[in-house]
Amino acid sequence: MIILQSETLLAKLIQCVPNFSEGRRIDVVKKIVDAIAGAADVRVVDWSLDPDHNRSVVTFIGEPCAVRKSMLAGARAAVELIDLNKHTGGHPRIGAVDVIPVVPLSDVSIDEAIALGHEIGRDIAENLHIPVYYYEDCALRGHCVNLANIRKGGFEGLRESGLIGDRTPDVGPSELHPTAGAAVVGARGPLIAYNVNLTSNDTHIARAIASKIRKLRDSGEGMPGVKAIAVLLKSRDIAQISTNITRPDLVSIYDVYSFVEREAKALGVEVLESELIGAIRSEAVITAAAQALKCPQLTQERVI
Amino acid sequence: MIILQSETLLAKLIQCVPNFSEGRRIDVVKKIVDAIAGAADVRVVDWSLDPDHNRSVVTFIGEPCAVRKSMLAGARAAVELIDLNKHTGGHPRIGAVDVIPVVPLSDVSIDEAIALGHEIGRDIAENLHIPVYYYEDCALRGHCVNLANIRKGGFEGLRESGLIGDRTPDVGPSELHPTAGAAVVGARGPLIAYNVNLTSNDTHIARAIASKIRKLRDSGEGMPGVKAIAVLLKSRDIAQISTNITRPDLVSIYDVYSFVEREAKALGVEVLESELIGAIRSEAVITAAAQALKCPQLTQERVI
Numbered sequence: 031m032i033i034l035q036s037e038t039l040l041a042k043l044i045q046c047v048p049n050f051s052e053g054r055r056i057d058v059v060k061k062i063v064d065a066i067a068g069a070a071d072v073r074v075v076d077w078s079l080d081p082d083h084n085r086s087v088v089t090f091i092g093e094p095c096a097v098r099k100s101m102l103a104g105a106r107a108a109v110e111l112i113d114l115n116k117h118t119g120g121h122p123r124i125g126a127v128d129v130i131p132v133v134p135l136s137d138v139s140i141d142e143a144i145a146l147g148h149e150i151g152r153d154i155a156e157n158l159h160i161p162v163y164y165y166e167d168c169a170l171r172g173h174c175v176n177l178a179n180i181r182k183g184g185f186e187g188l189r190e191s192g193l194i195g196d197r198t199p200d201v202g203p204s205e206l207h208p209t210a211g212a213a214v215v216g217a218r219g220p221l222i223a224y225n226v227n228l229t230s231n232d233t234h235i236a237r238a239i240a241s242k243i244r245k246l247r248d249s250g251e252g253m254p255g256v257k258a259i260a261v262l263l264k265s266r267d268i269a270q271i272s273t274n275i276t277r278p279d280l281v282s283i284y285d286v287y288s289f290v291e292r293e294a295k296a297l298g299v300e301v302l303e304s305e306l307i308g309a310i311r312s313e314a315v316i317t318a319a320a321q322a323l324k325c326p327q328l329t330q331e332r333v334i
Numbered sequence: 335m336i337i338l339q340s341e342t343l344l345a346k347l348i349q350c351v352p353n354f355s356e357g358r359r360i361d362v363v364k365k366i367v368d369a370i371a372g373a374a375d376v377r378v379v380d381w382s383l384d385p386d387h388n389r390s391v392v393t394f395i396g397e398p399c400a401v402r403k404s405m406l407a408g409a410r411a412a413v414e415l416i417d418l419n420k421h422t423g424g425h426p427r428i429g430a431v432d433v434i435p436v437v438p439l440s441d442v443s444i445d446e447a448i449a450l451g452h453e454i455g456r457d458i459a460e461n462l463h464i465p466v467y468y469y470e471d472c473a474l475r476g477h478c479v480n481l482a483n484i485r486k487g488g489f490e491g492l493r494e495s496g497l498i499g500d501r502t503p504d505v506g507p508s509e510l511h512p513t514a515g516a517a518v519v520g521a522r523g524p525l526i527a528y529n530v531n532l533t534s535n536d537t538h539i540a541r542a543i544a545s546k547i548r549k550l551r552d553s554g555e556g557m558p559g560v561k562a563i564a565v566l567l568k569s570r571d572i573a574q575i576s577t578n579i580t581r582p583d584l585v586s587i588y589d590v591y592s593f594v595e596r597e598a599k600a601l602g603v604e605v606l607e608s609e610l611i612g613a614i615r616s617e618a619v620i621t622a623a624a625q626a627l628k629c630p631q632l633t634q635e636r637v638i
Contacts, residue, residue, distance in 0.1 A: 045638075076636060091638065135638065287627045304629040309638045312616065319619050322626030323591045325608040332380055334349075334395065334439065334613045 043135040044097045044146060045075075045220070047089050047308055049128045050108050051117050053080040062107045063088055069103030070096035075309045081265050084119025085128070087223070089308035091135060094146045101130060102153045109158050109210040114185045122181045124188050125160065125211035129177065132168075132217045143217040144168050151215040155202025158210070161193055164200045166216035174200070177214060185211045222275040222314060223307035224283050225261075226290040227268050230299040236260035236269035239293045243273070243286075253289070254280045268302060278311070284318035347439040348401045348450060349379075349524070351393050351612055354412050355427045357384040366411045367392055373407030374400035379613045385569050388423025389432070391527070393612035395439060398450045405434060406457045413462050413514040418489045426485045428492050429464065429515035433481065436472075436521045447521040448472050455519040459506030462514070465497055468504045470520035478504070481518060489515045526579040526618060527611035528587050529565075530594040531572050534603040540564035540573035543597045547577070547590075557593070558584045572606060582615070588622035 048066075052058050059079055067074045072092030079086050090100060105127040112126035130150060134143040147168040155162045169175040173196055183191065188211070191197055193204050199212060206212055228236060243258035255277030261270045271290050275281050283304070291301045313330060320328035352370075356362050363383055371378045376396030383390050394404060409431040416430035434454060438447040451472040459466045473479040477500055487495065492515070495501055497508050503516060510516055532540060547562040559581030565574045575594050579585050587608070595605045617634060624632035 075638065283627060283629075284623075287629075301628060304627050306629055306631050306636060309636050310632070312637050315620055315623050315632065315637055318627060319588075319623040323587060323608050323622060324605060325587075325591075325610055327610050328614070328619065332610060332613050333616050333619055334379065 041093050042137045042142070043091055044094050044138055044143065045089065045091050045133040045135045045309065046097045046101055046130065047087060047133065048101065048104060048130045049123075050086050050088070050104075050112065051084065051114060051119070051123045051126050051128050052108070052112050053082075053084040053086050053119065058111045059086045061111060062086075062104050065107035066090055066100045066104040070099035072096050072100045076307070078307065082119070082261070082263050083121040084117060085121050085123070087307055091309070094138070094142065097132070098146060098149055098153065101150050102157060105130075105154050105158060105160075105213070109160070109207070113209040114211045115209060117185075122178075122184050123211075124181050124185050125207075125213045126209070127154065127160075127213045128181075129165075130213065130215045131166070131221075132215070133220050134217070135220070140167055140217060140219070147215045147217040151201050151213075154213055154215070155199075158207070159203055160207045160210055161199035161202040161204065161212045163212065163214045164216060165214050166218045168216045170200050171196075177216070180214050188212065219276070220278060220311065222278050222283060222310055223273075224275055224286055225270050225272045225305040225307070226287060227263070227266075227270045227302045227305065228294055228299050229268070229302045231262065231267045231269055232299065233260055233262050233269045235294065235297045235299055236262075236271050238297065239290055240271050240273075242293060243271070243289065253285070256281055256286060270305075278314050282314060282317045282321060283310070284321040287318075288321075345397050346441045346446070347395055348398050348442055348447065349393065349395050349437040349439045349613065350401045350405055351391060351435045351437065352405065352408060352431060353427075353433045354390045354392070354408075354416065355388065355418060355421050355423070355430050355432050356412070356416050357386075357388040357390050357423065362415045363390045363392075365415060366390075366408050369411035370394055370404045370408040374403035376400050376404045380611070382611065386423070386565070386567050387425035388421060389425050389427070391611055395613070398442070398446065401436070402450060402453055402457065405454050406461060409434075409458050409462060409464075409517070413464065413511070417513040418515045419513060421489075426482075426488050427515075428485050428489045429511075429517045430513070431458070431464075431517045432485075433469075434517065434519045435470070435525075436519070437524050438521070439524070444471055444521060444523070451519045451521040455505050455517075458517050458519070459503075462511070463507055464511045464514055465503035465506040465508065465516045467516065467518045468520060469518050470522045472520045474504055481520070484518050492516065523580070524582060524615065526582050526587060526614055527577075528579055528590055529574050529576045529609040529611070530591060531567070531570075531574045531606045531609065532598055532603050533572070533606045535566065535571045535573055536603065537564055537566050537573045539598065539601045539603055540566075540575050542601065543594055544575050544577075546597060547575070547593065557589070560585055560590065574609075582618050586618060586621045586625060587614070588625040591622075592625075
């Protein structure tokens with residue numbers, strides 16, 4: 031961590047969080063991670079398999095041109111190793127390399143992140159012959175801002191409808207890649223992917239809590255920017271509230287943890303544990319600790 | 335914080351945590367802090383007044399030679415501004431500059447910290463004409479390892495007994511400085527000064543909890559290296575369990591917080607808040623957050 035933080039002083043840093051449609055064959059995911067780590071001077075912060083979603087998320091960090099090289103190498107490995115025709119899993123997806131969020135981390139403007147996203151998209155379209163859509167801050171068309179619109183119906187739905195009308199890709203061929211489908215690239219602000227697992231497999235309870243978070247958010251009364259869904263982790267037979275905290279400046283992981291803990295208790299279950307996917311900023315950890323310990327003096331200036 | 339952490343890559347860093355016998359006159363403490371900050375290239379991480387103890391603790395960080403210069407400047411200001419004959423407060427003390435712990439922070443061995451402590455002691459003895467004792471890792475005599483032995487009876491007691499026998503200073507004049515008394519310098523490992531305040535002024539409860547922590551520690555069954563005392567914060571009319579966590583590798587601030595919270599609840603009171611004195615290492619914050627959020631994946635590698 032210390033080395034990373036010194037790098038932030040010297041370098042423009044981008045965080046890239048590609049999602050691949052493989053969460054069961056560890057050797058495949060490992061090869062993709064190796065391709066990313068080996069192609070350029072990037073640091074793989076985290077990678078994990080999710081057998082229930084049959085999906086993996088790799089988090090890596092580097093200067094923009096290194097991220098671009100590593101991302102193409104990772105996508106190339108995924109296209110070689112993943113056949114979407116044989117893929118099943120709980121998560122909607124349209125590609126072997128399904129989604130590639132680009133996040134400005136330090137000394138990089140959102141415009142630079144958007145430009146990098148567009149370069150990564152062109153790289154994948156031209157070199158791997160994959161149709162690419164741009165979403166969130168990279169979106170060139172309004173309906174593409176929301177990822178859910180692009181992924182609607184998944185690979186199979188897209189194959190049936192054809193890449194026409196609203197579903198025309200932003201760059202690349204006008205047909206799906208036969209095994210790797212399509213890819214979605216976007217830029218967005220930092221986000222914390224944070225899940226809370228219950229001591230129960232009762233998805234009604236998890237759904238009730240996730241729904242309460244969304245209602246609070248939509249009412250403007252709390253949980254701003256928190257996306258929450260309920261998931262059953264079949265492999266472990268436990269229910270999970272899976273969240274994305276998109277405004278980590280306003281909502282901390284402790285806010286989400288303590289809300290879920292309180293609601294779960296009211297419904298007669300406990301929090302088993304919580305999970306962090308990918309990386310988190312130091313400030314967000316300090317904030318969470320300060321809240322959990324009721325220690326307002328625990329601020330960044332004190333942490334060495 | 336980021337800059338500090340980059341410095342840790344480049345520099346030998348020492349943390350120095352002098353305790354001054356003034357906790358009520360903010361202008362006096364501010365002048366001492368300014369003297370420390372202005373004398374050399376050091377970073378003052380924290381300083382705070384404690385009116386109940388009539389004492390202040392300054393935490394600053396820098397390379398050894400910078401710390402030496404700043405410490406002498408701070409001691410000189412304290413000697414000019416503080417008259418122990420007029421000092422009252424809850425805390426035992428023998429000097430205007432009462433205790434000077436030197437802590438190796440990065441790329442510094444304990445031997446280098448000890449050598450620096452001895453230099454600081456000689457500086458104060460020779461330049462300010464103050465008798466100096468060495469304690470903890472700087473101690474040259476066995477009975478001086480424990481600070482409590484040196485401070486026994488305080489300034490007034492020492493003035494009565496005279497600086498003879500066991501109470502002969504290690505360096506400096508063989509008489510107390512008429513207004514600034516004596517000083518104690520030592521080296522020790524990093525320590526977290528951490529207090530938990532209760533929603534009650536019942537010192538019996540605070541004493542019971544502090545005693546339970548000490549008993550656990552002494553029995554070897556828990557709380558290794560945690561020093562705990564009960565304090566009444568008269569200015570706020572609340573009871574406090576004041577701790578020093580001397581083995582932060584074994585006991586976290588969350589361990590202490592949650593122990594006090596549980597014991598307090600059992601005795602019918604709540605934790606109002608907790609307090610951090612001085613600085614804390616990033617690892618210690620991450621550990622505490624991971625425990626509080628039941629999130630074992632929250633490790634240093636993930637924090638950027």
